Amino acid sequence: MGSCHWILLFVSLLGLLRGLEASAGDADPIYKACLEQCEKSGCVGEKCFQHCKFSSDGKPIDGPWYLQEPLYLKWKQWDCRGDCRYHCMLVREEERMKLGDKPVKYHGKWPFQRVYGIQEPVSVALSALNLAIQFHGWISFFILVYYKLPLRPNKKTYYEYTGLWHIYAMLSMNSWFWSAVFHSRDVELTEKLDYSSAVALIGFSLILAILRAFSVRDEAATVMVAAPLLAFVTTHIMYLNFYKLDYGLNMKVCLAMGVAQLLIWAVWARASNHPSRWKLWAVVVGGALALLLEIYDFPPYKGFVDAHALWHATTIPLAYLWWSFVRDDAEFRTSSLLKKTK
Ligand SMILES: [Zn+2]
Numbered sequence: 001m002g003s004c005h006w007i008l009l010f011v012s013l014l015g016l017l018r019g020l021e022a023s024a025g026d027a028d029p030i031y032k033a034c035l036e037q038c039e040k041s042g043c044v045g046e047k048c049f050q051h052c053k054f055s056s057d058g059k060p061i062d063g064p065w066y067l068q069e070p071l072y073l074k075w076k077q078w079d080c081r082g083d084c085r086y087h088c089m090l091v092r093e094e095e096r097m098k099l100g101d102k103p104v105k106y107h108g109k110w111p112f113q114r115v116y117g118i119q120e121p122v123s124v125a126l127s128a129l130n131l132a133i134q135f136h137g138w139i140s141f142f143i144l145v146y147y148k149l150p151l152r153p154n155k156k157t158y159y160e161y162t163g164l165w166h167i168y169a170m171l172s173m174n175s176w177f178w179s180a181v182f183h184s185r186d187v188e189l190t191e192k193l194d195y196s197s198a199v200a201l202i203g204f205s206l207i208l209a210i211l212r213a214f215s216v217r218d219e220a221a222t223v224m225v226a227a228p229l230l231a232f233v234t235t236h237i238m239y240l241n242f243y244k245l246d247y248g249l250n251m252k253v254c255l256a257m258g259v260a261q262l263l264i265w266a267v268w269a270r271a272s273n274h275p276s277r278w279k280l281w282a283v284v285v286g287g288a289l290a291l292l293l294e295i296y297d298f299p300p301y302k303g304f305v306d307a308h309a310l311w312h313a314t315t316i317p318l319a320y321l322w323w324s325f326v327r328d329d330a331e332f333r334t335s336s337l338l339k340k341t342k
Pocket residue numbers: 123179183308312
């Protein structure tokens with residue numbers, strides 16, 4: 001397929017985004033009323049939650065001093081809200097199912113069945129696997145550039161992008177860690193940490209794509225590319241955390257940055273004669289297909305496996321191939337630099 005076809009595909013993908021807006025479930029008045037009632041009484045139907053026992057001024061009724069600490073109280077409030085959301089959702093979904101309605105999303109997520117208090121066990125397990133793959137990829141890259149390939153006289157690597165890949169590894173492991181935490185327990189704090197880490201990772205990998213594909217090496221040009229993007233990503237993260245956690249907007253920002261880097265890699269793989277460009281191609285095609293899973297989002301099968309969980313599954317082989325490309329790139333650059341110096 002020519003690159004024009006690719007651009008068309010991506011543009012049509014972006015067009016689909018317009019259909020994605022805030023969740024229908026939490027806009028439902030019956031659900032809203034249930035939530036309000038629950039946060040006041042601490043109960044949904046017969047079920048009552050320990051964490052929801054507050055007096056009228058928001059302080060707990062009794063307990064030792066450490067249970068009166070503001071941070072603990074905040075956590076308790078989050079836990080109470082989480083339990084209320086979960087049980088109101090279950091009740092509402094059951095009513096809806098009886099009426100023959102299809103499942104709807106609540107606060108950006110499909111209705112899931114908890115297992116031992118873990119909200120999305122499949123996504124948690126897959127996030128942990130992703131974290132392991134990223135760690136493996138980074139360690140093997142580390143060993144390659146510092147121990148297997150020759151080093152410069154000043155003990156630095158010949159490969160110019162070593163530092164950038166280290167940062168990439170840290171950001172991606174950080175992001176998978178918070179992804180696992182968030183899918184275990186969805187409260188405001190874990191949600192913000194997960195979204196922020198993901199935005200940081202996607203933003204940084206866009207910078208990395210530009211720097212590598214355009215072979216940007218001198219400091220001034222690097223700053224010119226990185227500074228505006230870093231500023232944008234930082235502003236977006238601050239907006240999500242301190243102003244409004246806007247799912248629709250965040251989805252658009254992440255997809256725009258994601259599609260931009262896929263395009264950059266795709267065009268570069270076509271234009272360059274990199275020996276491992278097939279790996280790039282595979283990751284780009286796989287990444288685009290994986291994006292489809294995020295876009296054609298379907299509700300969880302039996303309350304467990306949804307499109308998002310599958311998406312986390314596809315990123316495992318992609319990450320493996322990706323680090324393999326990074327190692328090839330380090331070898332390729334090192335050998336061509338050595339040829340030049342000889
Ligand atoms: Zn996730």
